[in-house]
Amino acid sequence: MSVATASTAAPVKVSRLAVFWQSQVGKKFVSAVTGVLLFTFVVGHLLGNMQAFQGAEKFNAYAHFLQNAKAIVWPTRIIMLAALILHATAGIQLWLRSREARPQPYRVPLANPATPSSKTMIWTGLLTLGFLVFHLLDLTLGAAFVHSGFVAGEAYQNLVATFRNFGKVIFYSASIVGIGFHLSHGLYSLWQSLGFRHPLWTPTIMKVALLVGVFLSIAYLTIPAGVVTGLIRL
Amino acid sequence: MRLTLEIWRQKDAQDAGRFARYDLPEVSEHMSFLEMLDVLNQELIGKGEEPVAFDSDCREGICGMCGFVVNGYPHGPQPLTTVCQLHMRHFHDGETLRLEPFRAKAFPVIKDLAIDRSALDRIVMAGGYVSINAGGPRDANSILVGKKESDLSMDAASCIGCGACVAACPNASASLFTGGKISHLGLLPQGEPERKTRALNMVTRHSDEGFGGCTVIGACAEACPKGLKLDFIARMNKDYLAGTVTFREEAAGGGG
Known part of the structure; x- marks a missing residue:
């Protein structure tokens, strides 16, 4: 079987890793693993941020602790940045490839059972990426054109100032909801990308993923809501 | 009417x-x-x-x-x-x-409505077979197959290759087709020896043919006239991932 022999050799001729990265299953695997890493950051970041409700002293002390804990912060930053780059690259490349796969669109839209979150992964992903850049400029670096009254080291005061700006409340809230949508599909579909599907567990995973997405959105939304309602104030 | x-x-x-x-x-x-x-x-x-x-x-x-x-x-x-x-x-x-x-x-x-689906045939050519030395007929029960495995394999084998999964998929992916073909052979003892290389070759061919990737939307399974489920795509991913890690090049050319 000449066809068989020729194609059997093909996957490892170059480098195993390159072939893996080139394949759609490989990219999805990378996307799943890096997605899990990024998810742990979303959870950890929430736990840290919730201290905003405990007042300025506690919150600023936490921020101060992070700034000085270079041995924890820098490795985390490097891992997260690498995960983010891989995750975004895989996602965007897969999306582009999918678009190429149907150059002629349907004139009558397909009757699709897709959930809103699964259809919008690329958009909620790009929104998250944009938000991340803005958020870092706003509350980590304090770039003047994003946050005019930024004071280094005064994390609590900076936070309150950000959410006294109505435009920022809207943008932060929309982005948080976007991340919730992204997670509610991602936390389910990553199992499929890792090769796990089971008639008993998969429906449960789907429900849990949705709940986690909704819960995280609501939990994060309490912070701008806290400032707007005055629960978090100077 | x-x-x-x-x-x-x-x-x-x-x-x-x-x-x-x-x-x-x-x-x-x-x-x-x-x-x-x-x-x-x-x-x-x-x-x-x-x-x-x-x-x-x-x-x-x-x-x-x-x-x-x-x-x-x-x-x-x-x-x-x-x-x-x-x-x-x-x-x-x-x-x-x-x-x-x-x-x-x-x-x-x-x-008009007639399309060329030979891309699916080429995916099958890349690995949708079992290599068996044909000899005399064997005893029917010499290879035991579990009931559940045989049922699941038959479910996968019911794919008729119509391409509705591709048509329904927002990504124009043939993952359900490819997963079905990989699964119906891989689930049986006869297909086991080539299970991982089959997944490697067929998934690679699937990409080369210009199909998109799976984003677990589920439109394919809804459209499939034979009721193939997303489980077969998970199985394809699993076989592919395992194959990537464990694949070995042939040490020597036959015989020896």
């Missing part, structure tokens, strides 16, 4: 294509969808017009030759039904039906 059909007419692969409108005042509800198109074509031929080209063969729902999109549903809105087995009684009087070919880069339109 009276129906209005808007059918995609396209002379050849280069033609831009457009919808053409046809009024059918007397459609019998006992006709299959393809029989209705036969009637329309007879009329068109009588008028000296070009008949509508569409794929069809067995008309029993088992060969995988027919298929086009009706009102946004591959094979029409009836679940678990190929368009040749779809009967007109499922539609109502006065309805307008819009017919489009399955659209994917890997499925070029030949003419």
Whole structure:
């Protein structure tokens, strides 16, 4: 079987890793693993941020602790940045490839059972990426054109100032909801990308993923809501 | 019953294509969808017009030759039904039906609703086989197969290769087809020795043919006339991932 022999050799001729990265299953695997890493950051970041409700002293002390804990912060930053780059690259490349796969669109839209979150992964992903850049400029670096009254080291005061700006409340809230949508599909579909599907567990995973997405959105939304309602104030 | 059909007419692969409108005042509800198109074509031929080209063969729902999109549903809105087995009684009087070919880069339109699905054949050629030394007939029970595995394998093997999964997928992915072919062999002892290289070769071929990737939307499983489930895509991913890690190049060429 000449066809068989020729194609059997093909996957490892170059480098195993390159072939893996080139394949759609490989990219999805990378996307799943890096997605899990990024998810742990979303959870950890929430736990840290919730201290905003405990007042300025506690919150600023936490921020101060992070700034000085270079041995924890820098490795985390490097891992997260690498995960983010891989995750975004895989996602965007897969999306582009999918678009190429149907150059002629349907004139009558397909009757699709897709959930809103699964259809919008690329958009909620790009929104998250944009938000991340803005958020870092706003509350980590304090770039003047994003946050005019930024004071280094005064994390609590900076936070309150950000959410006294109505435009920022809207943008932060929309982005948080976007991340919730992204997670509610991602936390389910990553199992499929890792090769796990089971008639008993998969429906449960789907429900849990949705709940986690909704819960995280609501939990994060309490912070701008806290400032707007005055629960978090100077 | 009276129906209005808007059918995609396209002379050849280069033609831009457009919808053409046809009024059918007397459609019998006992006709299959393809029989209705036969009637329309007879009329068109009588008028000296070009008949509508569409794929069809067995008309029993088992060969995988027919298929086009009706009102946004591959094979029409009836679940678990190929368009040749779809009967007109499922539609109502006065309805307008819009017919489009399955659209994917890997499925070029030949003419009107007829498409070239040989990309799927090439995916099968890349690994959809078992290499067995044919000898004398073996005892039927010499290789034991578990009931669950054999049932699951049969579920996967019921894929007729019609391409509805590709048509329904927002990414134009043939993952359900490829996963089905990988699973129905990989689940059986006869297919086990080549399970991982099969997944490597077929997934690679699937990408090379220009199909998109799976994003776990589930539209394929909804559209599949044979009810293949997303489980087979998970199995494909698992075999591919395992194959990537454990694959070994052949140490020596045969014999030795």
